[in-house]
Amino acid sequence: MSNVRLGVIGLGNMGTMTANYLLKGEIEGAELAAVCEMYPDRLKWAAGHFPSSVTGFDSIEAMLTSGSIDAVYIATPHFDHPAIAIRAFECGLHVLTEKPAGVYTKQVRQMNEAAARAGTVFGIMYNARTQPLYRKLRELVISGELGAIRRTNWIVTNWYRPQSYYDSGTWRGTWAGEGGGVLINQAPHQLDLWQWTIDMMPRRIRASCYFGKNRDIEVEDEVIAFAEYENGATGQLITSTGESPGTNRYEVVGDRGKLVIEDGNMTFWRLRVPESEFNRTSTDLFRQPECWKCDIPLPKQGKDGHLLTTQNFADAIRTGTPLIAPGEEGIKGLMLSNAMHLSTWTDRWVDLPIDEDLYLSHLEERMRTSRFKRSKDGAE
Structure with a gap:
């Protein structure tokens, strides 16, 4: 397949770092296609920082249903990881989430079940x-x-x-x-x-x-x-x-x-x-x-472990490379x-x-x- 179009949800420290190295082309076979940020000031910063080819969204739902991305990287507060991931799976998207997978296992189990139904690639940022x-x-x-x-x-x-x-x-x-x-x-x-x-x-x-x-x-x-x-x-x-x-x-x-x-x-x-x-x-x-x-x-x-894990995620989508950290293992x-x-x-x-x-x-x-x-x- 062509480059994986990745959307970054959450432009805090980790989300911004990931968006930047995607923009620099440091992940082979992946590109930054969109960012999503709920805070207006941060989204305004993104509009001035990223090129026009990167679409900015203030709504997660709008990004997930836009058709402009193939996968998401979730870098929001960890309470929100499962709900966002589940909706992304429902939209047929691949998901890479920051750790921890969630706050309590019941919600993470539901996320794992949604991943199994979707059949898309699900990774977690256990870069260690x-x-x-x-x-x-x-x-x-x-x-x-x-x-x-x-x-x-x-x-x-x-x-x-x-x-x-x-x-x-x-x-x-x-x-x-x-x-x-x-x-x-x-x-x-x-x-x-x-x-x-x-x-x-x-x-x-x-x-x-x-x-x-x-x-x-x-x-x-x-x-x-x-x-x-x-x-x-x-x-x-x-x-x-x-x-x-x-x-x-x-x-x-x-x-x-x-x-x-x-x-x-x-x-x-x-x-x-x-x-x-x-x-x-x-x-x-x-x-x-x-x-x-x-x-x-x-x-x-x-390379830095964060980059290696993101590269592995892109490779899993494009060529079926086994994941270093399958998202389902986040529950452990x-x-x-x-x-x-x-x-x-x-x-x-x-x-x-x-x-x-x-x-x-x-x-x-x-x-x-x-x-x-x-x-x-x-x-x-």
């Missing part, structure tokens, strides 16, 4: 999946090089945000404005990678979310979560926006050793024989398996964050998949009492 570190980790796990997974531990507290960040918009740090805190706004990439790199979802989660612990906000700014898997493995995730200096260290322990990602490097502490075999055969009371420290060589990443990371919220609210373990109606009832109660008030169009 393009990073060589995490691709190599997934490769080593899936190939069996690490053996059966026993434990994961991810400390990701380098999401520091001062109070001025939350004060910069009345919607920030509120249930009605964002639907969550660090789990929804900062850490969706880690939640996706946590399950993607080991190719497993937990069977249940127990979490402690601390709401407004270090900042004047309604939502969580610190989380400690514990996960259990069907194979007996365990996992822990710790994340925060209030620590400085922060840490980003990811450990995956298997029967054949331990992989550690930190400071942009990967180290494989590889056992000469699997621990299970050593345990079964060793007669020495204190000896451990022989262990080799291996620094894993990694290829350099060429969201299931983890919803489970952590629900575990805290109910003070108990939460089985996965979660009770979606129960989660939504808890969320809606918090939205009703939120200091941010949403109108029908999502504005204050």
Whole structure:
């Protein structure tokens, strides 16, 4: 087919960046055909910034039904992602959405069902999946090089945000404005990678979310979560926006050793024989398996991950290239964050998949009492 005509919905930071690199021709086989922005001042800016070949719309419905685009990139507030995507699928359009896929799994499940009915390409901007570190980790796990997974531990507290960040918009740090805190706004990439790199979802989660612990906000700014898997493995995730200096260290322990990602490097502490075999055969009371420290060589990443993911989306439309991040998988990371919220609210373990109606009832109660008030169009 000819170039994919892409329409960008939402001209905030991500939408503007995407529109600009499309305009510069940095995505082979795709072109910027239209932009949509609800704020008049921003749409006026777009009219002066983009050439006349790029149509500006102040109505999402008008853009989706215009016939001037083949696909959309959704860069609106995440509450709105599912509804826009569902309507785009109904119009026969391909969809690439920013993360997270939505705020709660019930609405994202409906989006996935609409994608299946449409049969068009559906991608999500999990651009962290393009990073060589995490691709190599997934490769080593899936190939069996690490053996059966026993434990994961991810400390990701380098999401520091001062109070001025939350004060910069009345919607920030509120249930009605964002639907969550660090789990929804900062850490969706880690939640996706946590399950993607080991190719497993937990069977249940127990979490402690601390709401407004270090900042004047309604939502969580610190989380400690514990996960259990069907194979007996365990996992822990710790994340925060209030620590400085922060840490980003990811450990995956298997029967054949331990992989550690930190400071942009990967180290494989590889056992000469699997621990299970050593345990079964060793007669020495204190000896451990022989262990080799291996620094894993990694290829350099060429283009920025955002560009690579957009290029992959265009290639999937034009040539059927498999997606790096299928949109349907956006529900997995969201299931983890919803489970952590629900575990805290109910003070108990939460089985996965979660009770979606129960989660939504808890969320809606918090939205009703939120200091941010949403109108029908999502504005204050």
